[in-house]
Amino acid sequence: MSSHTDISSFCRLLYELLTGHLPFEGETTTDMLARIIEREPDWDILPQTTPANIRILLWRCLAKDPHRRLQHMGDVVLELDETLNVPPDKPDVGGPSVTVVSRLRW
DSSP, rough: HHHHHHHHHHHHHHHHHHHOOOOSOSSSHHHHHHHHOOOOOOOOGGGGGSOOHHHHHHHHSSSSSSGGGGOHHHHHHHHHHHTTOOTTTTOOOOOOHHHHHHTTTO
């Protein structure tokens, strides 16, 4: 299994844990593969409380263009660690809002 497959699989699982749905659902394996190629996950069903950097992480892991995807699982770990361990005195550096991130498209 390649690093890219590991990242994609992990983020599909994370998406399912957050939403209760697979990012690409289908009645058969063929249907599911077609949806992976043709569609994006439904970003609007992510809980409103999902941190913006987790939304971006999911978007970057599930991007159809392989050049836009994260390249290493270590990058995923850093994002998760930063989300879970935000120091109380961390300055607000801005960044995309949840609304902007949910509207990102490939």
